[in-house]
Amino acid sequence: MASREMTGSEIVLKALVDQGVDTVFGYPGGAVLPIYDAIFAQNELRHVLVRQEGGAVHMAEGYARSTGKVGVVLVTSGPGATNAVTGLTDALMDSVPVVCLTGQVPTHLIGNDAFQEADTTGITRPCTKHNYLVKEMEQLPRVMHEAFHVARSGRPGPVVVDLPKDILMGKGAYSGPENFVHRSYQPGTKADAGAIAEAVELMANAKRPLFYVGGGVINSGPEASKRLTRLVRLTGYPATVTLMGLGAFPASDPQCLGMLGMHGMYEANLAMHGCDVMINVGARFDDRVTGRLADFSPGSKKIHIDIDPSSVNKNVPVDVPLIGDAGEVLGQLLRAWKAREPRPDNAALETWWRRIEAWRSRDCLKFAASETSIKPQQAIKRLYERTRDRDVYITTEVGQHQMWAAQYFKFEEPNRWMTSGGLGTMGYGLPAAIGVQVAHPESLVIDIAGEASFLMNIQELSTAVQYQLPVKAFVINNQWMGMVRQWQELLHGGRYSESYTAALPDFVKLAEACQWTGLRATHPDELDDAIDAMIATDGPVIADIVVEKEENCFPMIPSGAAHNEMLLGPDEKAEAPVSEEGMVLV
């Protein structure tokens, strides 16, 4: 019910608290000074002062993806808001629930090119799930609560609330979340019963089935992963996991074929190519996964669970769409599967598993270790082996190291793996790790970084120090923008145009200058010690792992190729040169 008069800023903070927010990642400026004044006067909300607004959004993403809660950002108008755009786009592509509060010039100045005015709602319209400009005091409580409802329900995503300074300074009545029901946005969560029956029928009669598991399972919450694991084990069918889905199904389970896609596992991609029934749970047929669309899993009937109807039949025609929340729909499928008491075609399934085992025996992640230099694969493999029994969270930057991390680090649980998948944002990993560490102060949080990406949000080193966050940066330092170099080698005749970073900082000295601990390993013999020392150090650490410079990431499906045209290693040549069509793909 309406209560006493409060300032707009107080209403904003009260709404955050009532929405269960405990932490805000932000940076002050003229337009949001009233909110900062209100923050000064309270102690329910913790404010984490970032070093650049772009970092704030990635921190909120890391916080959100490791907790399942909405991440919250507070930035000023104009440059504060425009700096947040990359993070917002990242959160949109990867379906991360974020509410970003932006300051705005007072309503009477909007449109006048006032100091630090930007058309924030205009700029962020295509990179948010929804956005609001609050022009009237009475709207403020409703908009604040709606923003959280929109960010977290259905397919989650970023929401911007643009707050003119006169609204923040004005007075109005507050009203709690219980008083608002959104009048149009109420996405359904349960799939159609008829479609469930159809899906179970297809699954029961499958001869070469495959689960294709995506980030939607993780977004749905930990219960969805449990149900998925139950269903996969009940059926005995194999499962492959996308980059965003890592951890949704335990990597150590014998039924897990690992990641699929461009740098996915040989057995996963060939199983995708050869399956006759595909059960897509919360994945979106991304082009990194499908390869050449015309030859993507050509012989399969496709079941697709997705909460977003626009993901269904977007790239790949689907036979049985199940529109709803992954966890709910998996519950429906489990019940229907048990009720049907299916008698699977064991002979066919055995043959299918035998084929999969044959692909598996190719051991596509094997690599030749070196006695003189650290192989990046080795570095990540050892990092995994020496941290696997710990309470560990991993973030990454973007590039080869990211793909190696996805291949060699094994995840048994959801919410442990944070990477920029859809947008591929270099500079994501360090701030994301800080956000994760804020939410899990006692856990081991490691950013598996490339040296080029790491520099993109390097200013956040000092944020970690200010809040005593012991994040670890495990820098796979190959001195190259390795992934760019790899594409130039494979697609551009080895013309390495601008992909070498000639004047890298000394990361150990950089660490020290920023009050981090700096470590370095350059020889394979030093690797384990460096990893152990990194873990044992109380505060934040940069471990500069100087690796083999020109290692390429395999397996790889060359652009424009199909799953069965995978390259397993450096000695394999593609069957055909990359087509012109393939060359134009990103």
Next chain:
Amino acid sequence: MSDTERHTISVLVDNEAGVLARVIGLFSGRGYNIESLTVAEVDAANALSRITVVTTGTPMIIEQIKAQLDRLVPVHKVVDLTNDGPYVERELALVKVKASGNRRVESLRIADIFRARAIDSTGESFVFEISGSTEKLDAFIGLMEPLGLVDVSRTGVAAIARGMEGL
């Protein structure tokens, strides 16, 4: 593309700032076609507007367009009139023709056939008001061209389902 279809889609939206930009941005951002788009408030008490959009695309694209529209937060309802049974659509145009002598008489004669009304005239010009299907308007404007067509203003398509059901 050979299997391209033309669809008329009605979208019921909250009449709030930016809603039209959201819809138009969706079409431009994802590369969909807009043949015509009209919008006006239709329910002031509930602050609801109705957008009628005529678009073309393959059946898969048309499905995408509807799904993408439907997931916009201020969208209440998306109806594909082309798919959902009989409907009527009308467009209105104001057509200015500058002509004298025989051509002036001819323009009036054609206007009469098309049930267009002259709503402004000078000694040398008319403004005709005509409504009907897009094709009818195209035909009328085509016939006016050689007679001295000066200017055309069209509203775009408004459409509604036949029968007694509402949106």
